[in-house]
Amino acid sequence: MSKKEVIIIGGGLSGIMAAKTLMDKGITDIIIIEKSRSVGGRLATRRIQNGKADHGAQFFTVRSPELQTDVEKWLQAGWIKRWFGNPYPRYTSVNGMNALAKNLAEALPIELNTKVSSIRDGRDGPLEVELDNGEKILGKQIIVTAPVPQAHTLLPEIEGTELKHITFAPCFVGMFTFDKDSIVPAPGHKDEQLPPGVERVVDHHKKGISSTVTVSVYMTGDWSKKRFDLEDDTILAEIQKVAELYLGEGNQIVDAQLKRWKYAEAEEVVRSPYVELGRNQRVMVCGDVFLREKDEAGRTRFESAYLSGISAGERVAEKLKGSSIV
Structure with missing residues (x-):
């Protein structure tokens, strides 16, 4: 049984930023536990034959001074580029959005392919995280960055009634x-004048991340929700009809794949960058659904996840430095 000052559950953007904030404040006895084989969460990129496709977040915008400062650093490092957009530029990673997550997480202590089964809040002792393999990790503070419905399943003994109303719409993404060349207009992004049920279409070759022509078709939450129980092949066949509109003369689809995002976008947000739960409020839940009070955009996005992670990290650092909990 190991011990850590802070256990962060989820290696998406919020978890990465919480960890980086803690490290910057001198709290280094931490661990990120991530169930997938890579960090990033919805900063997701898939290799398809010799090409690649972003199939989660495609880009991000900047409103906050904190993100603007980091964006300047990321531009200088060559990690990101300005893709399109006015008055708010859309920034994207030059090698796929997952590459940005990996760059940000490079120096962080992370356990990949590791799934948490439960979190227990002992009366007087440390918090306890149990893994699927039966291993237990004890911690002074826990930050949960998983989507709220998943967080609830990990916290059966910890009351969090203020979060029970948070629901998410799914999203299906077809990758072709x-x-x-496709006839998706430059710079490879289209989100207007699309067929019913389609949110956006992206050409990753024109975006600059794929050596081959790969096109992602994103379906809306309502469309995806109505078809959630259908077989993958049935869903993909429907989405392919949309992709075929962008083939151009003599063009063919040579490969097709589907990504199901069960928790794509919250249908309601929380007007606080995190929520503290449990005995002595040692369990914190954060993520893109947790917005700062003066957030002007009012919706989940890359920046809300980024800011929520920073706020959570700052709060935990503040508590640890003023705490005598053993």
Whole structure:
């Protein structure tokens, strides 16, 4: 049984930023536990044959001074570029959005392919995180960055009634390889004048991250919700009809894949960058659904996840430095 000052559950953007904030404040006895084989969460990129496709977040915008400062650093490092957009530029990673997550997480202590089964809040002792393999990790503070419905399943003994109303819409993304150029207009992003049920279409070759022509088709939450129980092949066939609109003369689809995002976007947000739960409020839940009170955009996005992680990290650092909990 190991011990850590802070256990962070989830290696998406919020978890990464919480960890970086703690490290910057001198709290280094931490661990990020991530169930997937890579960090990033919805900063997700998939290799398809010789190409690649972003199939989660495609870009991000900047409103806060904190993110603007980091964006300047990321631009200088060559991690990101300005893709399109006015008055708010859309920034994207030059090698796929997952590459940005990996760059940000490079120096952080992370356990990949590790799934948490439960969190227990002992009366007087440390918090206890139990893993699927039966291993237990004790911690002074826990930050949970998993989507709220998943967080609830980990916290059966910890009351969090203020979060029970948070629901998420799913999103289906079809990814298609074309054998020739698509007719998606430059710079490779289209979110207007689309067929019913389609949110956006992205050409990753024109975006600059894929050597081959790969096109992602994002379906809306309502469309995806109505078809959630259908078989993958049935869903993909429907989405392919949309992709075929962008083939161009003599073009063909040579590969097709589907990504199901069960928790794509919250249908309601929390007007606080985190929520503290449990005995002595030692369990914190944060993520893109947790917005700062003066957030002007009012919706979940890359920046809300980024800011929520920073706020959570700052709060935990403050508590640990003023705490005598053993």
